Amino acid sequence: MEGDEGDGSGDSTGSVIDVTGLRRRYGAAGERGFEAVRGVSFSVRRGELFALLGTNGAGKTSTVELLEGLAQPSGGQVRVLGHDPYRERAAVRPRIGVMLQEGGFPAELTVAETIRMWAGCTSRARELDRSEGARRAAPSGTGAGAASRGGGSGFRGMGLGGHGLGGSRRKGDHLGNSRVAGRGLGGLGLTERGLTGAGVVGRGREMPALERVGLAERRDVRVKQLSGGERRRLDLALALLGEPEVLFLDEPTTGLDAEGRRETWELVRELRDAGTTVLLTTHYLEEAEELADRLAILHEGRIAAAGSVSDIVGQRPSQLSFRLPDGYFVGDLPPLSELGVTEHETAGRTVRLRTPDLQRAATGLLLWARDARVELAALDARSASLEEAFLHIARERSREQGWGSTVGPVGPGEHVGAGEYVGAGEPVSAGERGERGAR
Numbered sequence: 251m252e253g254d255e256g257d258g259s260g261d262s263t264g265s266v267i268d269v270t271g272l273r274r275r276y277g278a279a280g281e282r283g284f285e286a287v288r289g290v291s292f293s294v295r296r297g298e299l300f301a302l303l304g305t306n307g308a309g310k311t312s313t314v315e316l317l318e319g320l321a322q323p324s325g326g327q328v329r330v331l332g333h334d335p336y337r338e339r340a341a342v343r344p345r346i347g348v349m350l351q352e353g354g355f356p357a358e359l360t361v362a363e364t365i366r367m368w369a370g371c372t373s374r375a376r377e378l379d380r381s382e383g384a385r386r387a388a389p390s391g392t393g394a395g396a397a398s399r400g401g402g403s404g405f406r407g408m409g410l411g412g413h414g415l416g417g418s419r420r421k422g423d424h425l426g427n428s429r430v431a432g433r434g435l436g437g438l439g440l441t442e443r444g445l446t447g448a449g450v451v452g453r454g455r456e457m458p459a460l461e462r463v464g465l466a467e468r469r470d471v472r473v474k475q476l477s478g479g480e481r482r483r484l485d486l487a488l489a490l491l492g493e494p495e496v497l498f499l500d501e502p503t504t505g506l507d508a509e510g511r512r513e514t515w516e517l518v519r520e521l522r523d524a525g526t527t528v529l530l531t532t533h534y535l536e537e538a539e540e541l542a543d544r545l546a547i548l549h550e551g552r553i554a555a556a557g558s559v560s561d562i563v564g565q566r567p568s569q570l571s572f573r574l575p576d577g578y579f580v581g582d583l584p585p586l587s588e589l590g591v592t593e594h595e596t597a598g599r600t601v602r603l604r605t606p607d608l609q610r611a612a613t614g615l616l617l618w619a620r621d622a623r624v625e626l627a628a629l630d631a632r633s634a635s636l637e638e639a640f641l642h643i644a645r646e647r648s649r650e651q652g653w654g655s656t657v658g659p660v661g662p663g664e665h666v667g668a669g670e671y672v673g674a675g676e677p678v679s680a681g682e683r684g685e686r687g688a689r
């Protein structure tokens with residue numbers, strides 16, 4: 251793929267991230283090892299928010315680390331802003347922000363010291379400080395700080411004490427080591443001199459950065475005293491310090507309470523709206539539904555589905571559920587095939603129907619209920635959700651045997667190798683299907 255030359259803003263199609271046939275194998279050279287990423291391809295356009303979803307161990311972090319330049323792929327190709335993020339680290343690193351799954355901050359530093367230290371270590375932040383200083387010095391300068399751009403998000407009013415549900419998850423050694431490399435803390439001596447030096451650089455950025463993530467009132471608290479959710483916010487503040495063009499967010503809201511999660515979403519939306527390209531990994535499907543322009547669902551190192559939320563959800567049938575009165579059975583309903591129902595389940599008197607045409611099924615059912623004077627208790631009609639689509643893909647892939655060795659680029663909403671639909675929940679028994687079911 252071309253892209254190493256030019257203005258470094260990405261390729262000619264407007265992609266900022268390009269991933270082609272990416273592979274990552276763990277294990278010592280010569281060993282067979284374990285292949286965690288098995289031929290992944292996708293691209294992310296400038297200003298787009300792209301989410302990577304997947305079950306535990308699907309390969310999200312292994313993939314994202316390759317995009318961040320923290321490790322070298324064992325196969326395939328990655329381009330970020332037109333460069334190989336591993337080999338051309340110096341060209342890529344100042345332009346990206348990385349929020350890892352766990353920050354690994356020095357525990358004894360305060361929040362403010364951590365920000366200043368990190369600002370001192372970040373070439374882009376130093377550059378912003380210098381240009382800001384020059385602007386302030388100039389008579390016509392407005393003094394508008396770059397770090398406060400987008401600072402209108404709603405963290406400001408938050409009560410900060412005691413929030414957060416616990417620390418973020420710790421991963422294997424590969425990540426621990428990568429984290430240090432990614433943060434650039436490996437070579438940093440936390441001597442007083444070093445910290446002071448960094449502090450001079452970062453001081454102007456400190457409060458805007460903390461206000462942005464709702465940590466201003468915790469500036470003098472030591473990192474070890476922060477809650478898990480507060481550490482996530484500090485991590486986000488650090489990732490944003492250099493005003494990155496591309497932001498990698500690895501499970502950014504883990505440990506945040508509901509309000510903190512909403513605030514983070516708002517901030518991420520603002521960043522995206524201001525033109526930042528965001529690659530998000532998350533376990534929260536609601537988060538992907540809220541934020542993602544497009545997403546890919548990874549399973550066992552491969553992309554199982556990709557597209558917009560509506561592309562992916564649109565492939566799944568809608569659902570109608572209700573409870574029949576005593577004495578009624580599913581076989582008393584109108585012929586289910588005539589209602590456009592493709593699957594049904596029963597549990598006692600409760601019936602769940604699945605259909606690609608919710609309006610037709612609901613209309614047919616309600617007309618029947620009116621004419622038969624039947625009351626359908628707990629009636630519920632809903633389109634498929636991302637969660638339902640995700641669970642379906644995960645279950646289906648787990649059942650499948652004999653994957654092909656590679657998976658090519660996936661088109662919008664295309665489910666690679668998707669089999670026949672098998673609904674979530676209890677399977678329909680043969681008796682129900684034959685006797686009382688779709689007539």
Ligand SMILES: Nc1ncnc2c1ncn2[C@@H]1O[C@H](COP(=O)(O)OP(=O)(O)OP(=O)(O)O)[C@@H](O)[C@H]1O
Binds near residue numbers: 286305309310425
């Ligand atoms: N250093 C390592 N050595 C061997 N296997 C590893 C290593 N790191 C990760 N793996 C394996 O690679 C697979 C993918 O792991 P990865 O952390 O990328 O998944 P993930 O999708 O981010 O999972 P989670 O949602 O749990 O964070 C897992 O089976 C994991 O056990």
